[in-house]
Amino acid sequence: MALNLNMKPMVKKIVFVRVKEQGLIRVGELFPDRAVEIEDENGFVLQLINLMDGTRTIKVILINLHGSGIRISESELSELISEFDALGFLDNSESTAYNSFSSMELERYKANLNYFSYFSNLENGPWEMQRRLNHARITVIGVGTLGSGVLFNLAGLGVGKVRIVDFDVVEWSNLNRQLLFKEEDIGRRKIDAARDFIHRFHSKLKLECISGEIRSTEDAEKAIADSDLVILCADQPHFLVERWVNQACVKKGIPFIGGGVNVVEGQLYTVVPGITGCLDCNYLLHSRQDDDYLQFIQSYLSSGFRMPSTAIAANYMLLTGMVCGELARLIAGTGPLQSEGKVVSIHFETLQTAIKMDFSSPVPDCPTCGQGEGLDPIFQFFRALEQGDISICKGGDFLEKS
Template structure:
């Protein structure tokens, strides 16, 4: 690690849980960020600023005026641009030492599996259950840790799925019916800072997974209610009949 890196990451290196060894782990790591909207914006920016060595940024969408209320990786001048491009430029402005690859398309099963295989940690920042379950299945199949988050109205949640831990549940253990909720952010709205809080939590969890610092939210669903600013934790049991990670059928 050179002098520039030591200075840039000095406040992080000072943490005994991180130290130089943890910072070097971050520099050697690849994080796959799927979705560059309200959650993915702070995720990409904080992981880049923190010194994760390579970011794979995935989003098929373009920046729209309605995004600017909460998707802080994009600006007025980016309207009409692919989100992967504006997010890439924002992260590079924060930290030019980070290598960034962009994928401006929706990933089918094969492409998703290939992208997951390249990553040390996957961050699901998408906005629908069908996609989240597909990402979860790909991560379980590849044995890659997944940090998932979601937000709507004034509520949010985050959880870590780590297939490397035999007794840990996957995301499908939580949503057994696999039925898409009737409400979405587009229909019900979302308070701008809520996605920022949840995305920041995802970035923290990814850094913990990559460095070994602290105790990740593995098998623990963290729920936030911004109305009262209360956080609750729910232990998620591994479901033996889970079609993705279960040990028995039915």
């Protein structure tokens, strides 16, 4: 590959270089999937590595090598640097993105940049990845247990604009796991407490707070307008809010991530409109594979039973980390998502992960992302529930309205 001779190659700070023995060096030893051993009888390779510190262009490196008596052509040096790049060892400190950060920002995001450099190369550096996050617009629906942890992570990642949607207030029972809040916040709206936290923690993050509840697809469309990604952290009303957000995101072509906890198991999934199936594809597949699925949903809703919170902060931190890790992969472009078109679970006691459902391929007769009319019983039930044609009785059954 012909390289721009004005770029400034830099051996990544995370790359360990060791002289294993005379005439042999080992590069990238801390990464078993990348470590290579290079014969270096005359010390040329080690000299080149030392010259690639991000302060010299390739032209200057060539001049320095010639000055030390090493005869190498421009094309040979370019090819050698390209090989180092292909191994994942180099960044380009002359990138436009690098020079767009202030010294304070480079310091603030230092660990982020070191992490992203694991995935970077001369053409796509860690600064480009961080800048994508800085320019991202994320909507978080629900600032409860999952949502408050997500907001905390988004601030650390350096996401530039965040919109939060919530209607609830801080309660004492929140404080075991919703670590965004403090005792003085009891009784305050969560969005107000969240605004205060963000102002103290990351004053440059632009936080938009919307007080309200998602009660329809139209509400969801308004909430997610102009977003690059949506994170669904609300679960009320059960089953319907997920469908409303799913329909809005599919219509607008906006990816979204959802998740939640059920005692010792956490789950997350990602819908990417136009690439994966959607949440209604998942409902359709699930109902067709399990004859009891619709009856379970009906029984759960009609029983009046509501699972009390069983979450501890440690478990939710695991799930929040998985959700925000997927967000970082999607926005920064570091690699494939593990939950793209899949429901992925983690068992908190065993730390085992599993794929619960796979809807990575859109279902043609899905009523939301396909051409289906929604005639399957599960969608007839959801539609009747949403339109108020049935209501939940205390006794345990559904009452059809005349």
